[in-house]
Amino acid sequence: MTAPQESSAAGAAALTIAASVRSGERSALEVVKEHLEVIGQRETEVHAFNLVTTEHALAAATAVDQLVAQGEDPGPLAGVPVAIKDNLCTRGVATTCSSKILEGWVPPYDATVVTRLAAAGAIMVGKTNMDEFAMGSSTENSAFGPTRNPHDLGRVPGGSSGGSAAAVAAGFAPISLGSDTGGSIRQPAALCGVVGVKPTYGTVSRLGLVAFGSSLDQVGPFANSVAEAALVCEVIGGHDPADSTSIPQAFPAVSEHLSDGVAGMRIGLITEMMGEGIAPDVALRIRAAAEALAAAGAEVEEVSVPAVTYGLSAYYLVAPAEASSNLSRYDGVRYGLRVDAPTTGEMMELTRTAGFGDEVKRRIMLGTYALSAGYYDAFYGTALKVRTLIRRDFDQAYERFDALLSPTSPTTAFAFGDKTADPMSMYLNDVCTIATNLAGHPAMSVPYGLGDDGMPVGAQVLAPALGEVAMFRVAAVLEGSLA
Amino acid sequence: MTELTSPDRTDGARITTEEVAKVAKLARLRLTEEELTRFTSQLADVLEHAADLDLLDLEGVEPMARPIPLANVFREDIPGPILNRDEVLAVAPAAEDGFFRVPPVLGESE
Numbered sequence: 058m059t060a061p062q063e064s065s066a067a068g069a070a071a072l073t074i075a076a077s078v079r080s081g082e083r084s085a086l087e088v089v090k091e092h093l094e095v096i097g098q099r100e101t102e103v104h105a106f107n108l109v110t111t112e113h114a115l116a117a118a119t120a121v122d123q124l125v126a127q128g129e130d131p132g133p134l135a136g137v138p139v140a141i142k143d144n145l146c147t148r149g150v151a152t153t154c155s156s157k158i159l160e161g162w163v164p165p166y167d168a169t170v171v172t173r174l175a176a177a178g179a180i181m182v183g184k185t186n187m188d189e190f191a192m193g194s195s196t197e198n199s200a201f202g203p204t205r206n207p208h209d210l211g212r213v214p215g216g217s218s219g220g221s222a223a224a225v226a227a228g229f230a231p232i233s234l235g236s237d238t239g240g241s242i243r244q245p246a247a248l249c250g251v252v253g254v255k256p257t258y259g260t261v262s263r264l265g266l267v268a269f270g271s272s273l274d275q276v277g278p279f280a281n282s283v284a285e286a287a288l289v290c291e292v293i294g295g296h297d298p299a300d301s302t303s304i305p306q307a308f309p310a311v312s313e314h315l316s317d318g319v320a321g322m323r324i325g326l327i328t329e330m331m332g333e334g335i336a337p338d339v340a341l342r343i344r345a346a347a348e349a350l351a352a353a354g355a356e357v358e359e360v361s362v363p364a365v366t367y368g369l370s371a372y373y374l375v376a377p378a379e380a381s382s383n384l385s386r387y388d389g390v391r392y393g394l395r396v397d398a399p400t401t402g403e404m405m406e407l408t409r410t411a412g413f414g415d416e417v418k419r420r421i422m423l424g425t426y427a428l429s430a431g432y433y434d435a436f437y438g439t440a441l442k443v444r445t446l447i448r449r450d451f452d453q454a455y456e457r458f459d460a461l462l463s464p465t466s467p468t469t470a471f472a473f474g475d476k477t478a479d480p481m482s483m484y485l486n487d488v489c490t491i492a493t494n495l496a497g498h499p500a501m502s503v504p505y506g507l508g509d510d511g512m513p514v515g516a517q518v519l520a521p522a523l524g525e526v527a528m529f530r531v532a533a534v535l536e537g538s539l540a
Numbered sequence: 541m542t543e544l545t546s547p548d549r550t551d552g553a554r555i556t557t558e559e560v561a562k563v564a565k566l567a568r569l570r571l572t573e574e575e576l577t578r579f580t581s582q583l584a585d586v587l588e589h590a591a592d593l594d595l596l597d598l599e600g601v602e603p604m605a606r607p608i609p610l611a612n613v614f615r616e617d618i619p620g621p622i623l624n625r626d627e628v629l630a631v632a633p634a635a636e637d638g639f640f641r642v643p644p645v646l647g648e649s650e
Binding site: 161162163165166258259272298301302304366367369370371373374381385388389390391392393394395397398399400401402403404405406407409410413415418419421422423425426429436438439440441442443444445446448479480481484495496497498522 | 593
């Protein structure tokens, strides 16, 4: 069984493109034009982008071709089209977070990850749609309309980085960037049948990533293959002195270990993520993934990580608390929307009321409540202690295992409108991904066949902090076992 | 921090419309009556789910505010590139003489 094949619609993958552009065999301009053509064919129905940056892309491609003509190396991603989530700042190019409150804002600086991609020769083709301020699991919370799943336009692509996942699945770009605060890279990767990586907290700079939950947010890639995702991590990762939460070392050297296999590795299948609440067809694929790892020589066993079951509750106190603080900056003073009023106080209230959508308002209020005097200890304080328990239970599991395995999402892609009326049912989508962010650990989703409805299923590989090498080895074996 | 006091918990509600109205005011959001009712019920659902945390024994457990133990990250005091003021003010809702411009602040009643 294999994942749907339309994902390679634009032809060559990132590594092939970079090799041929570096050698002068193909021009970056030709590659970019091909991808813009694919975007032109399907973007109207998929709506992966808030903005397609055609002129920027053509100019950047021409610059890459000039470097090659001068005998210089444009870098490991030479000429590779990349789609950028619209919560990553791009100098001179509108960045909206799919919110009316930032509509029309043009950042005066680039996010560090955007600078690093450009320095490696990658070419931005557009800013991708998302749930407003990355709050959601379906991209239905975008102020500019939802993104549709390229494999079935009647279903959601997942979220919040739904546009970035759909862009890769539809062949609009071989790679894209998203951000993951509670599963926002991994869950849409699973639902769209692509690879998505949430690296260890602190390994990828957050400078220029519009803040949602600052102790949870992490930038990471989408790609059609594990090898492409590994390369992008190495390009965007590593210490950034401008981000004081950045770990002062290089990103783990994952690419050189992709062929190492899993013989002798110990891999734990998380019991709590294989039972109640997980669709049987999804669980079946994850058991098949576990068998494939065992067949490749790994010791695979079930392991209980009890505290992960409290992750959802802890997350929906911690993340809104941080969000309520981070989003206080949208007050009509310095950027984006302003609704005029006679006084500054009224102006701020009217601006925020008009500019934020319902889900953002819910989370701001939940966070404000959880941080209020009288409730601070009961909610926020308790959630932070549960975070310690989750970390402790993971640490215990990692004494016995090199990596863990679970589903990425409890179901395959669902239909539009299925969960919008009941926020709690939407939050339950994050049940397998959230604990990773609370712990600050890395995890990634790898396509592992199809569910009963013919839609992609993602297997989640989890590892301890800075355990990316083990994580990518497992992911590479899973990918190879389907080929 | 502003003290929130619950008016009446005898109905067992996790959060009341009065509390949501107060929180909205603190967060500078204006809610319609319909929104107030809907958001109260939705926030109550989330808090109801979070009640599972009450069952945990958290005695002696240290809170974890951030995932990595970095603290007091210093750098050399060397001037580097800074944002261009004109570029920043050019995308502001209103600016004047190199400043962000806002409606009157003094004399407001809060």
